Amino acid sequence: MFETTALNRRNERVQHAFRLLFGLMTVVLIVPVVLILGVLIWKGGPALSIDFLFTDPRNGMTEGGILPALIGTVWLVTVALLASVPVGVAAALYLSEYASDNWLTRIINLAIINLAGVPSIVHALFGLGAFVLFFGFGTSILSASLTLAVMTLPVVIVSTRESLQAVPLAFREACWNMGATRWQTIRRVVLPNSVSGILTGVILEVSRTAGETAPIMFTGAAFFLPFLPQSVFDQTMAMSLHLFVVSTQVPDVPEHLPYGVALTLIGMVLVMNAASIAFRTYLRQRRKW
Amino acid sequence: MPADDTPDGTALDTPVDTLVSVEGLGIRYGSEWALRDVTLDIRRHEIFGIIGPANAGKTSFLRALNRMDEFTPSMHIEGSVVFGGRDVSSWRNVYALRRRIGVVFPLPVGLPLSVYDNVALAPRLAGVRHKDDLDEIVERCLRRAALWDEVRDRLDSLGSLLSGGQQQRLTIARALSQDPELLLLDEFSIAVDPVTTMRIEDVLKELREEITIVLVTNLVQQARRLADRTAFFLSGECVELAPTEQLFSGEVRDRRTTDYVEGRFG
Numbered sequence: 001m002f003e004t005t006a007l008n009r010r011n012e013r014v015q016h017a018f019r020l021l022f023g024l025m026t027v028v029l030i031v032p033v034v035l036i037l038g039v040l041i042w043k044g045g046p047a048l049s050i051d052f053l054f055t056d057p058r059n060g061m062t063e064g065g066i067l068p069a070l071i072g073t074v075w076l077v078t079v080a081l082l083a084s085v086p087v088g089v090a091a092a093l094y095l096s097e098y099a100s101d102n103w104l105t106r107i108i109n110l111a112i113i114n115l116a117g118v119p120s121i122v123h124a125l126f127g128l129g130a131f132v133l134f135f136g137f138g139t140s141i142l143s144a145s146l147t148l149a150v151m152t153l154p155v156v157i158v159s160t161r162e163s164l165q166a167v168p169l170a171f172r173e174a175c176w177n178m179g180a181t182r183w184q185t186i187r188r189v190v191l192p193n194s195v196s197g198i199l200t201g202v203i204l205e206v207s208r209t210a211g212e213t214a215p216i217m218f219t220g221a222a223f224f225l226p227f228l229p230q231s232v233f234d235q236t237m238a239m240s241l242h243l244f245v246v247s248t249q250v251p252d253v254p255e256h257l258p259y260g261v262a263l264t265l266i267g268m269v270l271v272m273n274a275a276s277i278a279f280r281t282y283l284r285q286r287r288k289w
Numbered sequence: 290m291p292a293d294d295t296p297d298g299t300a301l302d303t304p305v306d307t308l309v310s311v312e313g314l315g316i317r318y319g320s321e322w323a324l325r326d327v328t329l330d331i332r333r334h335e336i337f338g339i340i341g342p343a344n345a346g347k348t349s350f351l352r353a354l355n356r357m358d359e360f361t362p363s364m365h366i367e368g369s370v371v372f373g374g375r376d377v378s379s380w381r382n383v384y385a386l387r388r389r390i391g392v393v394f395p396l397p398v399g400l401p402l403s404v405y406d407n408v409a410l411a412p413r414l415a416g417v418r419h420k421d422d423l424d425e426i427v428e429r430c431l432r433r434a435a436l437w438d439e440v441r442d443r444l445d446s447l448g449s450l451l452s453g454g455q456q457q458r459l460t461i462a463r464a465l466s467q468d469p470e471l472l473l474l475d476e477f478s479i480a481v482d483p484v485t486t487m488r489i490e491d492v493l494k495e496l497r498e499e500i501t502i503v504l505v506t507n508l509v510q511q512a513r514r515l516a517d518r519t520a521f522f523l524s525g526e527c528v529e530l531a532p533t534e535q536l537f538s539g540e541v542r543d544r545r546t547t548d549y550v551e552g553r554f555g
Contacts (some may be wrong), residue, residue, distance in 0.1 A: 101362060170396070170398045171400055173360055173398075174398040174400060174460070176360065176387065177355065177390075178388065178410060178411040178414060178463070179384045179386075179411070179415070180384070181384050188402075
């Protein structure tokens with residue numbers, strides 16, 4: 001009947017070799033993640049407590065908790081999202097659903113991609129010039145959040161546009177043929193079927209925003225503030241900057257403190273990612289094609 | 290075209306109520322012509338069949354009727370299409386035009402909404418709000434599309450999860466829910482089993498009382514069963530337009546028509 005030829009055997013060996021190679025690469029990918037989490041939990045775990053999360057830093061930040069930084073990061077992320085999500089989603093809707101494919105659209109797309117590639121320290125200087133000085137918001141949550149928003153905007157636009165374009169064109173044409181306007185089509189068919197992707201993109205942006213340090217350094221994050229921000233015009237502490245400060249700027253910090261800060265920060269991000277995955281799974285179950 | 294030389298064999302004393310009048314229609318994608326210089330009339334309350342092999346321009350013809358060319362940036366239209374006495378390109382409100390023209394494509398598109406919402410979508414877009422009215426429209430259209438008995442118990446389940454043939458009938462129901470004057474059917478039976486196809490064909494014959502139907506089909510016999518007049522398109526040219534029986538009986542002007550309908554083609 002069938003004999004395995006030399007070629008068959010060779011194909012099989014090659015197939016195994018590649019499988020092994022790709023598998024090894026995947027393991028290599030996991031190693032740093034496991035190491036980072038392991039070290040953080042091992043060294044920072046003992047620092048974590050309810051007290052640590054909900055008290056102010058004391059004694060030149062060598063003791064006490066991280067409450068102002070935690071609250072500050074929540075402020076920064078929230079205000080940044082309020083600014084970037086409406087603008088980003090609206091821009092993505094325009095580019096995906098309304099704009100015709102001409103040179104202007106192509107230039108805008110190119111600009112968005114380039115904006116995504118701008119280093120965050122450049123965004124920081126832009127924020128300093130534009131929001132702090134020109135608009136006169138001072139160093140404040142508002143300035144810092146707007147800087148973060150500008151920085152994350154391209155990613156929101158790109159991820160939203162991709163979710164929108166994942167909705168089959170046939171759905172749109174079916175709607176248009178019924179006499180639906182562009183907006184009716186978007187509202188009834190396109191958005192309901194892309195909202196899970198859009199939200200996933202947004203939530204992933206949250207975790208990135210929470211970790212950024214450079215853009216907020218000059219624009220609104222403070223080294224040390226003994227009080228919580230009362231409005232968007234106050235300065236604030238932030239987790240990411242606080243980590244930088246207690247790691248490098250303050251003498252005699254016990255070792256567990258920066259690890260505790262880092263663990264809390266990464267914990268926040270992981271919780272948000274987990275929430276995004278859970279939410280996406282929930283929406284996918286209702287997904288419809 | 291001179292009145293005494295109608296190629297479609299119209300008796301001159303019959304008053305003809307024209308719904309769509311196409312003149313010198315040319316369609317190209319970029320620089321490639323899909324259809325050239327087509328001139329024909331579609332009459333109210335007829336089933337107008339279009340047959341022809343692939344690449345004949347049949348679908349492009351349909352797309353020109355309700356300005357679907359606007360969905361495809363490379364598609365350009367020349368000549369004129371007059372619908373209900375008015376050139377379609379002069380409708381500033383293209384949505385109102387499209388509402389009067391229902392379209393069914395070869396591949397079923399069950400929108401990712403419930404079965405009920407699929408059929409209620411067009412009436413809702415047109416401003417129908419009352420639940421009773423919507424219920425009535427949904428049931429009527431689903432019955433007409435020969436789908437009601439299969440889905441009456443699960444109007445809440447997703448339209449996109451129905452089988453292919455059911456989705457196609459859902460698409461037909463949706464097109465009917467617009468209450469269109471003109472229904473464009475592009476190979477509607479391609480995903481539907483023969484028995485259901487026959488049921489839908491019966492419905493189409495009844496619908497002729499109320500609306501006008503343009504039926505593009507690869508099934509030559511389907512055109513023969515349904516169409517009052519049939520046009521034969523070939524490579525972007527309207528080769529023949531005649532009352533269906535005449536076209537099938539061989540009384541045609543162009544030999545290629547007979548070759549095609551008798552399956553001697555290519």
